[in-house]
Amino acid sequence: MGSYRQQPGASPSEVRKDGKRVAGKQVFPPPGSGGSEPKMRPRDLDYIPETVGGREPKPAGDHIHDRDRTGTIVGKAIPLVDSNAKVTGQAWYGDDVRLPGELIGKILRSPHHYARIKSIDTSRVEALPGVVAVSTGQDAPNRFGVLPVTKDEHAMAVDKVRHVGDLVACVAAVDESTAIEALSLFDIEWEELEPVFDPKKGLEDHDEPIHWRGKYHLARTNVQKRVFQEFGDRSLVKTPHAASHGSWTMLGVHHGFTEPHAVVAHWDPNGRLQLYTPQQVPHYTHRALSTVLDVPMHQINVVRTFVGGGFGGKSDPFPHEMCAAILARKSGAPVRITFDREEVYWINRGRHPSHIDVKMTADTEGRISGFDIDALIDGGGFASFGHVTSYYNGVLATAPYELGSFHYTGARVWTNKPASGAMRGHGAVNTRCAVEVGLDEMAEQMNVDPIDLRLANLLPPHSRTISGFRITSNGMREALERVREGSSWDSKFRQLPLGKGIGIGCGFFISGSGLPIHWDPKNFPHATVHIQVDMDGGVTVHTGAADIGQGSTTAVAQVVAEVLALPIEMIHVRSHESDTSPVDLGSYSSRVTFMNANAAIRAAIGIRDQLLKAAWEMLGYHPNVLVLNDRRIYYKHDPAVGVSYLQALHKAQADTGALIARGAYRSPPMGGVHKGAAAGLAPAYSFSAYVAEVDVDIETGLISCTNVWAAHDCGKALNPLAVKGQIIGSCHMGLGQVLTEKMVYGRTGHLQNANLLDYKIPSVHEMPHVEAIIVESSDPEGPFGAKEAGEGPLLPILPAVVNAVYDAIGVRLRDLPLTPDVVYSGIQKHLKKNGLEEPEDIESPRLSHGPLQEILVARGDEHRERDRLRQRSEDTSAYVNGVLFGFDPDRPLSEQVEGWREADEPLPEQLAELGFAGRAWLKKEQRHMEDDA
Amino acid sequence: MVGEEHVSMIPAPAGKRWAATVNGRPFEVLAPSNAVLLDVLRDKVGTLGVKRGCDLGTCGCCTVMIDGVPKLSCLTLAGQVQGADIITVEGLSDGAHLAPIQTCFATHGGSQCGFCTPGFLVASQALLNENENPTRQEIACAIEGNLCRCTGYQQIIDSIEAAAAIHRGESETLAPASEPHPDPHPSGPGEPTMPPGHAK
Incomplete structure (x- = not known):
């Protein structure tokens, strides 16, 4: 472990009385030189896989990167490489960029939900002393949007404002108070329009839809996207042995990152734009700026500052970034715009408020014969990532269970509220909660243990889901077994006294999106990493991976250090500027570790091969028998025969100068051909299982979560400290959504809690103890076996808590968040329905195992062995969803089952029985070009 | 006009x-x-x-x-x-060396995105100045006014506990409590890398 010092010179062993370190010698010992006494650290065999002679267990067998392990740093708990900057206050976030001569920008926001701008008069603004530049929507008519298919945003409103807080105009002034004052001097004539707040109303025709979708517009509705997907044999659901039907209302939640958005724009003397912004995806901003400003991308340098939390909320290109650039161009001076907390809620992009209807069925053998999901999601004023969210709400429920059939209808509608977008666990969280609670309910109907029900219905490693996702590594079973054991589940479930409960929930999430949004992966890779090594031996890594606190910079540095067997202090990752970073899609879809670390490994191997070739020339031994360890390259069978890293480096540089190498990652071809088949495709998937324990105050309805056992399959923990941090942090965010957090829109449609006092993020006192359990399934394509750990761990906490609340009070609640008033009224209804007087009279639910329990346990045991063989890839036969139902995996299912369907549009006879969101399919696409650019 | x-x-x-x-x-x-x-x-x-x-x-x-x-x-x-x-x-370290609380936030995962970290550091340093031996409950009360969206607080409390141990002079090691494997070489190097007596 690297010791921490603010300036070089401290020795880790010398600590003063007050705890501060005393200056001592350099912590870099002399490198393992090639002399007679090479001072080399021994190879750390505990971190070298057993498959290549080390002692690290590899239950899943060989991995392609095993030979690249040097035992240097992968798998060790290390601090983030940028943590020194963070603990000294030197990390520079958006608002910390202060350029000389800066102006302060402020944004005028709409006071109306929905209105047409008839005129804007800026003359009084311009006359105010101290105002340097003013801009309105007319200055930037070009549309942008995060997805190429739904570009529906402007820098500032061009003709209509679409929600309270929508951008109308902006000013740049010499100081903040002048800029704020200037905002009151705009003279605007409005024509108010009839707003839509309720997403259910959004399905109906409207005089003035919030946007027009051109030829794809559905009648005159506000539907932005509708989805229909059906797979499998729907006849299986006709005669269920157990069935659950749940109607859920989930309110919107916000990312709640602590750093408000901020941006600094500056046109340099050569006329190039330098834009400093805390962005998860600087590349999208780069593209959007180019479109909006009519400036080629090569004349723009997007500089990602440190990001004070993202969670999906800083992944769209934002209108205020455009505003800053426009104001800077007009004024000829740097412009800084910093949001206050209220503005953060106006730009939103949080989780969609959703109405989710889930019908589930199981057959007499306890197999899950069907999921029927209907999701109506409230998109707010703009499309953002909504196109994708509409799919994710359904398709990410197709695993980890083997399904007899799957049916999904989804619709995303525009409403006059701040736009929803991507948030940690994008699109999967709400449906996952509904599905997992449905499983709990079916288990109760069948008198079986819900964990055993899950264990007997899991898809194995190396399988294909019903919708065609390719699952590689799969640690679901181990995760379930470990939380069951860790939480003493078998001695608690359905046995705790009234008011105390325990519940289970599982999760499934993508590890990187299989399709880059803006290009064909066949023509351009997902991620590229460049490495340069100059004479001093320091390794500079250029990557566009955006570190938003999750530690992507650390992950990239770690894998490079591992391959080259160098101390991590010698690896310098440069990822801030688009001028120096190869194009990268940044931090979303949990792609960074998987894709960038893979690319970084390839680049590092490129450098390593050049070093080994030089060592070969110096030593006469072929690279196959050379070993890298601690800045030294030596002969495998006689460690004394070797050269130092620097010697090999200088030899390798003899003719070429600095060594350079690049590596790229692209996902393999995957997926089906149906419409929407690309949504949810990923090169790997993560799995997780949580058990939560809650206390419910049956008088007041107050829930406190006391303990969580959280097992997450991250493939291979490159840095266990960071993985555990992600798991615990995910629990915190998910607990917020399930217990306290909500964006409250009043009857007038106004957001009523746009501040951190009324928007209730759990404090330290609401946080349970989380036992973070890392499950390693060694993904065959992941970097050293790793998969994502940032988003997936959020999913299971919601259903685990909801199920635990049922275990505690016997009441199924389906309105999130479970604030005390929701729980209280649930208890009161339960009392009334069962003719009880007092909450103390409620009987806790109890379980006595039915005949199916034994069958499920036996099947679970059998599948455990099946999974073990498949995980090691000893069993290579195709496992396709449906084998459990007796289908032959080698023949097309449509040939085997009458009525097998794989559809992306409803049949006419289905239209009448579609769910709420499905009603969008009653409308016809019509060509509306009125407002369409 | x-x-x-x-x-x-x-x-x-x-x-x-x-x-x-x-x-x-x-x-x-x-x-x-x-x-x-x-x-x-x-x-x-x-x-x-x-x-x-x-x-x-x-x-x-x-x-x-x-x-x-x-x-x-x-x-x-x-x-x-x-x-x-x-x-x-900026005033927590003496300019040359990090204070224990800063070091421990780095080594124990107390800081992820780092935006809330300065506030947490100041609040917890104030606690440690008053109380070198705080319980986890006392630590929680000291940082209850600070929001963190990344860490879920658990590793922050771990960090402050570790810093308190250094303040008390009990611990000089900075290894995180949640080390996945125990130190593989507690008593020095295990695998001999040089043939004994090898010299040119």
């Missing part, structure tokens, strides 16, 4: 002398009389480590120590603390 009709609602930022000791150094700047301490520290003194998260005293990112007591600089008028001794995150 329109300019004449306008009546300004915001007092002009007239400069007024403001003096205080920040991180051990005397500062004297001109600041409007209605300026909050957070703005003076960020814009005039230049301690950008003090973060602005909410302006309402709800997030704790702007916490600084004023005469040894952690306070929210966004709710403090600069004029209220004329002549005070103010310590921000």
